[in-house]
Amino acid sequence: MAGYAWRSAVSCVVAALKNETLQSRGFIRGMKTVTLIPGDGIGPEISAAVMKIFEAAKVPIQWEERNVTAIQGPGGKWMIPPGAKQSMNKTKIGLKGPLETPIAAGHPSTNLLLRKTFDLFANVRPCVSIEGYDTPYTDVNLVTIRENTEGEYSGIEHTIVDGVVQSIKLITEQASQRIAEYAFEYAKNNQRSSVTAVHKANIMRMSDGLFLRKCREAAEKHKDVKFTEMYLDTVCLNMVRDPTQFDVLLMPNLYGDILSDLCAGLIGGLGVTPSGNIGANGVAIFESVHGTAPDIAGKDLANPTALLLSAIMMLRHMGLHGHAQKIQTACFNTIQDKKVLTKDLGGSSKCSEFTEAICQRVQDMD
Amino acid sequence: MAAHSAVLSFSKTINPLWGRHLGNTVKVFGTTLTSNRNKTFYPRDNIPPPAKYGGRHTVTLIPGDGIGPELLNHVREVFRFSCVPVDFEVVNVNSALEAEDDINNAITAIRRNGVALKGNIETNHTMPSSVKSRNNLLRTSLDLYANVMHCQSLPGVQTRHKNIDIMIIRENTEGEYSSLEHESVSGVVESLKIITRNNSLRIAEYAFQLAREKGRRRVTAVHKANIMKLADGLFLQCCREVASGFPDITFDSMIVDNTTMQLVSKPHQFDVMVMPNLYGNVVSNVCAGLVGGPGLVPGANYGRGYAVFETATRNTGKSVAGKNIANPTAMLLASCMMLDHLKLYDYATLIRNAVLTTMNETRLHTADLGGQGTTSEVVQSIMRIIQSKGQLTAEI
Numbered sequence: 001m002a003g004y005a006w007r008s009a010v011s012c013v014v015a016a017l018k019n020e021t022l023q024s025r026g027f028i029r030g031m032k033t034v035t036l037i038p039g040d041g042i043g044p045e046i047s048a049a050v051m052k053i054f055e056a057a058k059v060p061i062q063w064e065e066r067n068v069t070a071i072q073g074p075g076g077k078w079m080i081p082p083g084a085k086q087s088m089n090k091t092k093i094g095l096k097g098p099l100e101t102p103i104a105a106g107h108p109s110t111n112l113l114l115r116k117t118f119d120l121f122a123n124v125r126p127c128v129s130i131e132g133y134d135t136p137y138t139d140v141n142l143v144t145i146r147e148n149t150e151g152e153y154s155g156i157e158h159t160i161v162d163g164v165v166q167s168i169k170l171i172t173e174q175a176s177q178r179i180a181e182y183a184f185e186y187a188k189n190n191q192r193s194s195v196t197a198v199h200k201a202n203i204m205r206m207s208d209g210l211f212l213r214k215c216r217e218a219a220e221k222h223k224d225v226k227f228t229e230m231y232l233d234t235v236c237l238n239m240v241r242d243p244t245q246f247d248v249l250l251m252p253n254l255y256g257d258i259l260s261d262l263c264a265g266l267i268g269g270l271g272v273t274p275s276g277n278i279g280a281n282g283v284a285i286f287e288s289v290h291g292t293a294p295d296i297a298g299k300d301l302a303n304p305t306a307l308l309l310s311a312i313m314m315l316r317h318m319g320l321h322g323h324a325q326k327i328q329t330a331c332f333n334t335i336q337d338k339k340v341l342t343k344d345l346g347g348s349s350k351c352s353e354f355t356e357a358i359c360q361r362v363q364d365m366d
Numbered sequence: 367m368a369a370h371s372a373v374l375s376f377s378k379t380i381n382p383l384w385g386r387h388l389g390n391t392v393k394v395f396g397t398t399l400t401s402n403r404n405k406t407f408y409p410r411d412n413i414p415p416p417a418k419y420g421g422r423h424t425v426t427l428i429p430g431d432g433i434g435p436e437l438l439n440h441v442r443e444v445f446r447f448s449c450v451p452v453d454f455e456v457v458n459v460n461s462a463l464e465a466e467d468d469i470n471n472a473i474t475a476i477r478r479n480g481v482a483l484k485g486n487i488e489t490n491h492t493m494p495s496s497v498k499s500r501n502n503l504l505r506t507s508l509d510l511y512a513n514v515m516h517c518q519s520l521p522g523v524q525t526r527h528k529n530i531d532i533m534i535i536r537e538n539t540e541g542e543y544s545s546l547e548h549e550s551v552s553g554v555v556e557s558l559k560i561i562t563r564n565n566s567l568r569i570a571e572y573a574f575q576l577a578r579e580k581g582r583r584r585v586t587a588v589h590k591a592n593i594m595k596l597a598d599g600l601f602l603q604c605c606r607e608v609a610s611g612f613p614d615i616t617f618d619s620m621i622v623d624n625t626t627m628q629l630v631s632k633p634h635q636f637d638v639m640v641m642p643n644l645y646g647n648v649v650s651n652v653c654a655g656l657v658g659g660p661g662l663v664p665g666a667n668y669g670r671g672y673a674v675f676e677t678a679t680r681n682t683g684k685s686v687a688g689k690n691i692a693n694p695t696a697m698l699l700a701s702c703m704m705l706d707h708l709k710l711y712d713y714a715t716l717i718r719n720a721v722l723t724t725m726n727e728t729r730l731h732t733a734d735l736g737g738q739g740t741t742s743e744v745v746q747s748i749m750r751i752i753q754s755k756g757q758l759t760a761e762i
Contacts (some may be wrong), residue, residue: 136526152559154543157596159466163563167597169542173553198646203502205495206547207557233651237679240630242657254590258648260622265627 027244032318035087036063039097039293042302047097049304049355050311053330058366059315059323064091065096068099070113078108088118088177091229093318094285095311098292110211115148119280121175122182123148123256125289126313129265130272132336137266142246144263145186146256148181148277170205171252173214180218182278183250187225194226195219196263198235198251211252235259239266264289274309276317284317286310300350303342305331308358330361373544374489409470414673414708417451423708426475426482427454431461432682434485436690437697440745441483444698447749449758450705450713455479459500461488469500473507482674483704485697486682498545501680508540508674510667511565512572513538515650515678522726523735525657530657533582536574536646538667540565543643561597561642566604572668573605573640574612576731585609587619588641588649601642626652654679661693661734662725664700665705674705690740693732695721698748720751 038047051063066084073079088094101109107231113121123230124144156168180197187195197215201208212229219227230238237246239259243266249259264273270290277285288306294303308331315324334340340357341347417423427442429435445452457475459468469487476482487500504510513536519529546558570587577585587605591598602619609617620628622645628635629652641649654663664677677696686692698721705714724730724747729739732744753759 043734126611137630153593155593157594159596163600165560165561165596167559169557169559169596171555171557200542200647201491202499203543203545204547204557205491205498205545206549207555209385209491209495210553210555233647233679234681235653236626236651237660240652240658254644257590258626262626262630262652263622264611265630269627269631 023154031060031062032093033091034061034314035065035084035091035094036065037068037084037096037099038065038092039292040100041098041294041297042099043099043292045298045300045351046302046304046307047095049351050095050307052355053308053327053358053362054311057323057327057330057362059320059327068096070108070110070116078113078177080113085117088283088285089281092116092282092284093314094283095307095314096285096287097307098288098290100292100294114285115277118197118283118285119149120150120277120283120285121147121280122179123260124186124276124278124313125260125263125269125273127260127266127273130335131332132338133268133272135266135268137243140243140263142249142263143186143190143192144242144249144251144256144260145179145183146260147175147252148256149253149350150175151253151255169204169207169254171210173210176252177209177213177218180215181221181252183215183248184218184222184225187248188222192225192248193248194228196233196246196249197227197229197277198249198255199229200232200255202231208252215250232259236262239263258332269344270306271303272305272309274306274313275308276313284314286314286317300352301343302351304351305335305345326362326365327358330358330365333361334358369562371714375754378722392461398608417708420451422451422453422607423481423710424453424455425704425708426472426479426484427456428459428472428482428484428487428675429667430454430459430682432486432487432687433692434487434682436741437692437694438483438485440694440741441697443745443750444717444752445701447760448713448717448752449760450710450717452705452708452710454483461490461500464493464497470505472579473504476508476672476674477518480672481704481707482672483701484674486675486676486680488682488684502545504674505667508669508672509539510669510672510674511537511539511568512668513646513650513665514576514668515653515663515665517650517657517663519652519657520658520662520722520725522728523659523731524717525656527633527656530633530653531575532633532636532653533580534646534650534653535569535576535640536650537565537569537642537687539643559597559644561600563600563604566601566642567608567635570605570608570640572607573638574615577615577638578612582615582638584616584618584637586625586636586639587617588622588625588639590622590645591617592621605640622648625649629653629656651679658733659693659698660696661732662695662699664696664703665756666700666703673704675704675707690742691733692741693734694741694744695725711723716752716755716757717748720748720755723751724748 004102038044064087068080068084070078126143127140129140150170154168154170159165170276183195199208199212201212264270272343275289287316288310290306295362312324312328334357340349340353342354427438429438455475457472459472489499497684515534517530517532540560542559544560549555573585587602589598589602591602633656654660660679660681663678665676667674683692702714702718724744730739730744730747732739
């Protein structure tokens, strides 16, 4: 059952308890600072909800709020405001709400800018079935790791002649190696037993062939983690029939985009899926992947679960496993109880009521 | 042809760096530029070749690898038993060879007969990348531009979602499957995805015509035009243009990642879907999984003069080959689609009904449906049902 997820979570705690004494010394000395980007639409209210829950759980974190709306730099190039950039580089950890890019803004999407500025090469999405929020798929417990910088999304397109367009998919040795190494490290650090590389090397022989070669090389260096490779269509076919057979999925950009959203759909949608982006210089930004929902913004109707689960992922990344477990238990118990649920989870409560219920549970646990 | 060479020389002069790539692209798609520009499309008038003397048709049979040979043997058994007036011309393709003679023989045979039934040919990707996928080569040489798959929930098969009925039309020749790749710098590989206006218009036209024919109300185009603005943008634009000529059919579009999310949570909102090659691969496999798996859904590839029938998900099924546990339903339903194409409707209905009746028997379900039945038991049951209908049959 979902005890599987509990077991892996508990084993995370057990593994971390061994390190906690060392780390807690560091935290007693001072609070850890995290850059908070509330975002647009429902962003501010769900960020406030997360801050409230963290306060109730007495998590040793202080928040540094920043705005990342793109501004035009000296050369006319669009960039992230320097204050935000400085803060991120100092704290190395960020929590981000949903961002909006207005259509006639003239600048590229803010998410893209963030990705380029901090070289966020890996997008990690753990998909675990939530007890109490029923979907046709139970017992889902997998992680999708997607290469986030190149592949089909390189943005290089040309019109050759009128009516013929070519789009270039770029695969480089360096990026493939980096993401493969990261996937195996992640599997080891999170007690995951196997990594599956997803590809289409029967059709895209050279590009996916290169990606696959790098994955195989990384697998050689990490023999304690099982490595398999599977065609994209086979993964899709088997995923909708039996998602329990998958553990960690490693893939290039486009397949990652499609599959990570497919897995999010299995557990209930983007409103309950956490996500983390890992960058090159130790920077990690955790985010909620749903939209800004402008129609319910400011009405206290939003569901903070996605941002909360991403914040919990952030806590685990920082080593604060005890607090992470406590908040996660409180959150899942509240959802399972079904008494105070927001509209998208099937209830009729407000965001503040949902947040309050979780805070209450967290405080009761102490 | 003049336009073809003009474009080639133009491309070489404007930019020597891109000239080579443009040249490649034009060589592959040059013919579509010149020959089809002034013709109107009638994609649905695939007239099958007429029957020979004696009323018998000849169909090319390509056994392929894995479970292909055994399943196609069962098809032949059922056809022989039901006295179907079809003779098979078997062409073997050895996927282990680097030379392309085998597949060229198969293509010639299909050109001769006009219709084929095939198993999947394995692609060994440890071979050098100049050895292209045989299946892909077949599709592009014969210009089988439309891949059609009809996903229907079967009453006897347990699935998480019930009553699914989705038609998927997938562009079958270009897109990401253009096999145009090169390593410009060591360690950097580029793969080209080609979208052309002609092919996009053609597949959209096919989709809408098919929807109208089958009485379908809605066509959804699946794309990723927010990221691939030019390529998928062109595809979407072509779909919209064609949609304006079919006011009785609603047209909408959806981004591919949202589509997969919607398919696993609310699949009943989809009716007919049209999309480029790679997204077609993903969506058709997701839908096949939703209705019960690779052993149940047949697929068809249609071109201007040819039709090739196979299982929808194109698996070689190496792990179940030779063990008598593969599910023959998909291949048998594909052969029924072929009989429909040859206008042998009575035989098609006879065999199809027998297959579907057998699928409702849970005790005959094969391993992929969670049962213990063997392939031979399923085929025997189908033949018994055909016999009970009172038509002319051979001995079992």
